[in-house]
Amino acid sequence: MSRFLARRLMQAVISILGVTALIFFLQRLAGDPVLLLVSEGASQQAIDALRANLGFDRPVLVQFTEYMSDLARFDFGQSVVQQVPVVDIIGSRLPYTIWLAGVALLLALGIGAPLGVFMAMRRDHPLSRLGMGFVLAGQSLPTFWSGVLLILLFAVTLGWLPASGARETQSVILPAICLSLLSMATFARVTRTAVLDELSKPYIRAARAKGLSMGQAVRRHALRNSAIPVISIAALEIANLLSGAVIVETVFAWPGLGQLTIQSIAARDFPIVQAIVLLGAFVSIFLNLAADLLYSAVDPRIRLEGDN
């Protein structure tokens, strides 16, 4: 176990260092990073002053070392536009994104997983076919379109829910539904496959033979075992929900990190964009690691393989 753990941790650390370097060199490869920061039509003098001010006139390797050591101290620099530390700006927006993604995750898991169990138990039920249609559609639905449809139906036509912003408690409902659809479809599909896999195994037939009903066999035996792939998918889905928030927050004017990303690109506030992308990468690397560890914790066969 410890060797598997150590190797997996090592991989995560290398990925984090690699991503950090990748983002740094991307900016340098693309040309003068100062040009990303100034407004269009700035004078050469202003550009030179900013370059010296930010230290972009020094050798690239010196800049890289400083960039890495700043990041190690969680110093993401200053916002070019607002002249406030990036960390403060991100800190003020982060709770909104966590709230939105959290509600979306609850919806996706709370509806998707039971739907998957139902589709596995009653394969030929008309509702199961409808469910499969939803799974197929959910995976092909662009969030910026489903968002507009939700706004049209529930905000414009019916007037039940607010179309945008985050002023009221119920404002979260429409964006959370919009964000959750893809994950909901994924959970339904994965749960259905997992339960079907379990149902075909001998122990279920034994349980049925000793007189348990289908429902009892599923509840007492199959569900626990089929939870393994669903749990590990959940970690990956959190990462998908967080990056999906970029578009959903733009559609619903939700004041989280996603909206901040797009606003910062428009305002050419590059330190913020860079910090958000790094944050997203770190979270996603961490969640992937968590998924692997979770998986190996519940299924001993995996860590045995890793030890070889």
Added chain:
Amino acid sequence: MTASSRLGRWLPPRLWVFVAILAMLALAALLAPWVAPQSPEAQNLLGRLRPPGTEVRGITYLLGSDELGRDLLSRLIYGAQVSLTVAALSVLVSGTIGTALGMIAAWSGGWTSTIIMRLVDIVLSVPAILLAIITVAILGPGFINVIAVLAFTRWPRYARVAYGQTLGLMNLPYVRLSRFMGASTLRVLSRHILPNIIGPIMVVVTLEFGLMVLFEAGLSFLGLGVQPPTPSWGAILSAGRNYVTTAWWIAVFPGLFLFLLILSVNVLGDHVRDVVEGRR
């Protein structure tokens, strides 16, 4: 066996509707100048925000008109061109680069392999949409840049598959014989390895194509894709949001086209995967 039942076994009838949708969109894109009823950029200030089916001075707006009086159907037909071209080119570029790098990594081993496959892990560890957004923010928007960004973001998917497949083939007797007889690396990779890994690569291509359509539209929606006045579905939809209370059709129809395209690609892609992996 009759021809139609043979076709039915290869491509079940329930999938024909998706083939038809794809074919219609591809034809519309290809023949846009002939099938579009209007120029996609022709403005008509008397015909602003007209609902679908309205006629203004002899011009019928089948799917309505936008805020500048441009015919929505014509813009969507030209938008299909953008969507399909960007998706096809980015799949082609990322597929070629990724497959080549994956084969090279497997073939050469050692440091070359470590560096390439580490880079694959690193690029894949950044959420794809975030990586696409930051690279487009650095490079700037535009047709070529979007393709470059999508190719850069997605090549590792192909590299991973090509790497694994090549490793499995490298030590088969016919490949070893070919090397033994003095074939160059290029010849072995292109004549003996590539034809045998193209199946799994095509599976990735079909899965990626829908994603590329979605990414292009998403970037355009955020204002980071192909720039106006070139009609892109994502950008049309984004502009339509401002008129959602008065002119719903501007935002609804581009999304519908997008949904149908991605759905068809995904359904047919699943089928291709099943066929290649021998599940049917």
